[in-house]
Amino acid sequence: MDIDQLPLRERKKLRTRQALVDTALDLFTERGFDGVTLDALCDAVDVSKRTFFRTFSSKEDVAMAPTQDLWAAFLEELEEAEPAAGQPLFEVLRDVLLTALDRMPAAGWTDRVLLSRRLAAQTPSMDAHGLAFCERTSRAALTTARHRFALPGAEDLRPRLAIDLLVAAFHRALENWADAPKPTRENLASGLRSACAAVPGSLTLPAR
Numbered sequence: 001m002d003i004d005q006l007p008l009r010e011r012k013k014l015r016t017r018q019a020l021v022d023t024a025l026d027l028f029t030e031r032g033f034d035g036v037t038l039d040a041l042c043d044a045v046d047v048s049k050r051t052f053f054r055t056f057s058s059k060e061d062v063a064m065a066p067t068q069d070l071w072a073a074f075l076e077e078l079e080e081a082e083p084a085a086g087q088p089l090f091e092v093l094r095d096v097l098l099t100a101l102d103r104m105p106a107a108g109w110t111d112r113v114l115l116s117r118r119l120a121a122q123t124p125s126m127d128a129h130g131l132a133f134c135e136r137t138s139r140a141a142l143t144t145a146r147h148r149f150a151l152p153g154a155e156d157l158r159p160r161l162a163i164d165l166l167v168a169a170f171h172r173a174l175e176n177w178a179d180a181p182k183p184t185r186e187n188l189a190s191g192l193r194s195a196c197a198a199v200p201g202s203l204t205l206p207a208r
Helices: 010-031 038-047 050-054 060-061 063-081 089-103 109-122 126-147 156-179 185-204
Strands: none
Touching: 010 038, 010 050, 010 060, 010 063, 010 109, 010 126, 038 050, 038 060, 038 126, 050 089, 060 126, 063 089, 063 109, 063 126, 089 126, 089 156, 089 185, 109 126, 109 185, 126 156, 156 185
C-alpha cells in the first residue's frame, strides 16, 4: 500500500522511522558508530528516546534496518505464498525473497543498504546483532513454512537447510552486488537468482 493511503497516525510513524534510519546512517558514517550517542541521534531527529524505543531496540537495530526490512517483508510474503504443485521448497523461498525485494523502495533503499554494510564491516556489535537477527528470522521462516506447507516432521533437517542455503545465497549475492559499479535493486535480484542457481552445483562440486 502507498504510504499516502495510510491513516495520518501511521504515516507519521513511518516518516519518523525513516528519518531515524536516514539520520542514523548519515551520522554513523560521518562520526563512527561509537561516536554517536542515542541522545545525539534523537536530538537530530527531534524525537524522544521513548519514541525511538517504540520503533527500534538499539543503535544496531536502526543501523541495520535496511536489510532487516527486506527480511521482515520476506516473512510477510511467506505467510501468503502459494507454491505450484510439487515446487521445491528452496525455489519457493527464493521466489518469496525476490517478491520481498521488489517491495523495497526503488529510491534510496540501495544507498541505505550500502551504508549499513560498510558500518557493519567496521562495527563488531553490528556484526553480532546481524547474526542474532539472522537466526531469529530463520527460525521464524521455518515455523511459517511448517504450518503453511506440507513439510516433513521436525526431525527432518531439510526444511531448515533450505532456509540456510537461501540465506547463504543472499549473502553471497549481496557481497558481489555491493562491489558492483552501480548497485541497483534489479541487479541484486539478478545476483540472487544466479546465487540460488549455483546452489545445486555447489553440493556436487568435485574436490580433486
